[in-house]
Amino acid sequence: MADSTNLSPTPKPWIEGIHAYIPGKSASADGKPLIKLSANENPLGTSPAVHAAMSNAVHPNRYPDPESRALRKELGAKHDIDPAHIVCGTGSGELLNCAVQAFAGQGDEVLFSRYSFSLYPLLAQKVGATPVMAEDADYAASVDNLLAAVTERTKVVIVDNPNNPIGCWLPADEIARLHSGLPQDVLLIVDQAYAEFLAEGVDDGAFELAAQHRNVLVLRTFSKAYGIAGERVGWATGAPPLIDMINRVRGAFNVSNHGQVAALAALGDDAWIARCRKENAAERARFFDAMEALGNHGIRPLPSEANFVLVLFEGSVTAEAALSAIAEAGYAVRHLPGQGLPHALRITIGQREDMDAVATAIRQAVEVA
Numbered sequence: 001m002a003d004s005t006n007l008s009p010t011p012k013p014w015i016e017g018i019h020a021y022i023p024g025k026s027a028s029a030d031g032k033p034l035i036k037l038s039a040n041e042n043p044l045g046t047s048p049a050v051h052a053a054m055s056n057a058v059h060p061n062r063y064p065d066p067e068s069r070a071l072r073k074e075l076g077a078k079h080d081i082d083p084a085h086i087v088c089g090t091g092s093g094e095l096l097n098c099a100v101q102a103f104a105g106q107g108d109e110v111l112f113s114r115y116s117f118s119l120y121p122l123l124a125q126k127v128g129a130t131p132v133m134a135e136d137a138d139y140a141a142s143v144d145n146l147l148a149a150v151t152e153r154t155k156v157v158i159v160d161n162p163n164n165p166i167g168c169w170l171p172a173d174e175i176a177r178l179h180s181g182l183p184q185d186v187l188l189i190v191d192q193a194y195a196e197f198l199a200e201g202v203d204d205g206a207f208e209l210a211a212q213h214r215n216v217l218v219l220r221t222f223s224k225a226y227g228i229a230g231e232r233v234g235w236a237t238g239a240p241p242l243i244d245m246i247n248r249v250r251g252a253f254n255v256s257n258h259g260q261v262a263a264l265a266a267l268g269d270d271a272w273i274a275r276c277r278k279e280n281a282a283e284r285a286r287f288f289d290a291m292e293a294l295g296n297h298g299i300r301p302l303p304s305e306a307n308f309v310l311v312l313f314e315g316s317v318t319a320e321a322a323l324s325a326i327a328e329a330g331y332a333v334r335h336l337p338g339q340g341l342p343h344a345l346r347i348t349i350g351q352r353e354d355m356d357a358v359a360t361a362i363r364q365a366v367e368v369a
């Protein structure tokens with residue numbers, strides 16, 4: 001009989017090949033706490049209405065509504081969507097996982113732009129599918145390059161719009177062109193995690209595509225502009241067959257009582273979102289201009305429609321040197337060598353004093369280089 005003392009369960013080979021998602025840092029290399037500008041959180045926090053709502057008892061001994069019915073009803077009313085075409089999740093990440101799990105597997109391909117949210121390749125690998133990165137166009141997503149990368153094995157195409165970590169944005173005509181160029185049996189996922197930071201009235205048309213077609217899924221989150229990242233609430237909309245498949249594989253009771261209460265309160269405070277959008281746009285513009293002023297030193301900020309700016313270090317000051325200088329000033333930002341961007345830092349837009357401090361740290365690093 002074989003010796004069983006050294007036996008253990010064997011994981012799937014595609015799971016062994018996964019590197020766990022790495023969150024943004026909040027401490028320096030020596031463990032010193034830093035002000036966190038590495039995870040694209042809302043520096044203004046969350047609406048006072050959320051704090052008031054969450055102070056009320058929600059009976060933690062009781063399971064939450066498994067269908068998030070009240071939240072789906074309010075989401076539907078706000079966005080003119082049938083609540084039956086909405087599903088809520090533990091952040092939009094759970095819903096992304098569910099969608100890829102439902103429609104892709106071994107032998108299939110999941111396609112996205114080269115510089116996209118770092119979770120996307122993990123989604124493909126978790127189900128044994130192959131992640132495929134379409135070539136960028138000066139870092140930004142390119143519809144032409146995405147369509148050129150589609151093969152008979154492509155089952156899911158994901159576009160983050162606005163994009164993370166670049167900050168670029170595809171307008172409605174480009175999203176429509178991408179959709180029309182895809183086979184009808186390929187699922188197009190438009191991840192709108194940062195949509196609330198777009199200028200008021202700006203829209204990529206994805207909701208309308210999802211209402212008209214059976215192969216478009218649109219995702220949003222309460223973690224960014226709404227400022228309740230800790231409660232993990234997201235939602236998606238699409239044709240009933242898509243929502244049905246996600247409901248089959250999502251977690252039971254997936255959105256907590258507190259999460260549902262917080263999201264409902266956040267959704268009702270339009271004035272707070274308007275303030276967050278306005279302040280983010282103003283500070284983003286100031287910081288962009290400060291970085292652009294250092295262009296003759298090889299520093300290049302990329303245009304952004306989100307709540308961060310990706311800064312490229314293409315001169316004598318490296319991204320590593322700037323990262324160290326920023327940490328010395330008391331801040332954590334995101335270095336992205338794992339995404340093919342060793343020369344870049346993604347810097348979340350904080351409050352005015354934060355952005356001035358980070359800009360000063362970078363400027364001083366330039367001066368001593």
